[in-house]
Amino acid sequence: MQSVDVVVLGAGAAGLMCAIEAGRRGRRVLVFDHADRIGKKILISGGGRCNFTNIHCRAESFLSNNPHFAKSALARFTPADFIALVEKHKIQYHEKTLGQLFCDRSAQDIVNMLERECREANVRIVTGTKIASVDEAKNTAAEHSYRFVVETSSGSFGATSVVVATGGLSIPKMGATGFGYQLAEQFGLGIVPYRPALVPLVFDPHDHERWCDLSGVSAEVIASADGAKRPVKFREKMLITHRGLSGPAILQISSYWQPGKAIELDLAPDARVLASLYAGNARRDRSMALAAVKSVLSTRLAERWLTVFPPAGWSNIALDKFERDLHAWKIVPAGTEGYAKAEVTAGGVDTAELDAKTMESRRVPGLYFIGEVVDVTGWLGGYNFQWAWASGASAGRVA
Numbered sequence: 001m002q003s004v005d006v007v008v009l010g011a012g013a014a015g016l017m018c019a020i021e022a023g024r025r026g027r028r029v030l031v032f033d034h035a036d037r038i039g040k041k042i043l044i045s046g047g048g049r050c051n052f053t054n055i056h057c058r059a060e061s062f063l064s065n066n067p068h069f070a071k072s073a074l075a076r077f078t079p080a081d082f083i084a085l086v087e088k089h090k091i092q093y094h095e096k097t098l099g100q101l102f103c104d105r106s107a108q109d110i111v112n113m114l115e116r117e118c119r120e121a122n123v124r125i126v127t128g129t130k131i132a133s134v135d136e137a138k139n140t141a142a143e144h145s146y147r148f149v150v151e152t153s154s155g156s157f158g159a160t161s162v163v164v165a166t167g168g169l170s171i172p173k174m175g176a177t178g179f180g181y182q183l184a185e186q187f188g189l190g191i192v193p194y195r196p197a198l199v200p201l202v203f204d205p206h207d208h209e210r211w212c213d214l215s216g217v218s219a220e221v222i223a224s225a226d227g228a229k230r231p232v233k234f235r236e237k238m239l240i241t242h243r244g245l246s247g248p249a250i251l252q253i254s255s256y257w258q259p260g261k262a263i264e265l266d267l268a269p270d271a272r273v274l275a276s277l278y279a280g281n282a283r284r285d286r287s288m289a290l291a292a293v294k295s296v297l298s299t300r301l302a303e304r305w306l307t308v309f310p311p312a313g314w315s316n317i318a319l320d321k322f323e324r325d326l327h328a329w330k331i332v333p334a335g336t337e338g339y340a341k342a343e344v345t346a347g348g349v350d351t352a353e354l355d356a357k358t359m360e361s362r363r364v365p366g367l368y369f370i371g372e373v374v375d376v377t378g379w380l381g382g383y384n385f386q387w388a389w390a391s392g393a394s395a396g397r398v399a
């Protein structure tokens, strides 16, 4: 059996960053991935340009049962630290919107950068390898220098530390597995129930009938979710799809949505849409209302809105209600598009099981969990990669 200091399971964002940090410390690091190449999700991220961080990154932009857990790792490896790495490799990048940094050229630049850093830190990466099992070594350190035995399709390996960086369940067709959750359970660690997040929502049949032929129509909205543990609002684009709703505002709020509860959309942020109809001698009829609604929504959506929710009359009370409804469209989605379309998996390894500075299991010394497999989920906009880099670096500095 070969023995190394650190075995990292998963050559994604978190695993590679961890391997780089550990390798730089002179640790003998071996990274396994069952995929045929490293960083597959990085390559498809951000529409192929990888939104690799967000300069406004704060713990408040993450969901977790323990909202304080991510603070330590995020402070130890900041967006500025990752930007320094990107600049060291002369990768051109730009801010798109809301602090989101993207590669000018291609996400491949980020993967190349990580691969090169791994090489310089003497990290060995083995792709196309199935992990059969991970167990604590039966005999103790007196006999071996390792704590764990990792059985793989490429052989058996002893390791002092095992870092689980196998990500979540989103996009199974790219090789996502629940392996990290299984390992956590095997070692007796608690799991926060996991679910698809940053995911399009699906209408019930009634709303499907009403809206889905408008597929492709978008609007700027403010989205919020009923009953969310922490009241949050996202002002971004919403898109009607052939099954329901998508677009950044919907993806963001989907992470907070609870099945059976409503999401609420303000379709006319900041506008008093019908203001002109309140003027002393203003005409009050459908065409005037339509013209007013068209000033904030596309023609097709405005027309449909008036058909589905016509004013109950032309009194001030009826117009007040119409205005209120436009700012508070309540929809109870039938569900989400699931892991096949979700950008991330929320929930995961319970942070109460992990040391916030190192990501090491409190129960099983030498076992670490990093990245998306942990119950820390970022907003859309580069936050999930920043968590992957930060949690990976934290573990890599001690593993």
Ligand SMILES: Cc1cc2nc3c(=O)[nH]c(=O)nc-3n(C[C@H](O)[C@H](O)[C@H](O)COP(=O)(O)OP(=O)(O)OC[C@H]3O[C@@H](n4cnc5c(N)ncnc54)[C@H](O)[C@@H]3O)c2cc1C
Binding pocket: 009, 010, 011, 012, 013, 014, 015, 032, 033, 034, 035, 038, 039, 040, 041, 042, 044, 045, 046, 047, 050, 051, 052, 053, 129, 130, 131, 165, 166, 167, 168, 170, 171, 174, 175, 176, 177, 178, 179, 342, 343, 344, 370, 371, 372, 373, 381, 382, 383, 384, 385, 386, 388
């Ligand atoms: C379409 C899409 C676009 C995205 N765009 C962005 C973006 O622009 N910005 C952003 O911040 N976030 C984005 N994300 C989210 C981001 O990709 C993830 O949060 C991040 O990749 C998580 O990093 P990770 O290392 O924890 O997991 P992953 O990057 O998923 O890496 C896990 C690795 O483990 C391997 N693995 C899994 N199971 C096993 C097993 N049983 N044996 C061996 N290996 C295994 C996988 O092959 C994979 O290489 C996007 C996600 C998707 C799906």
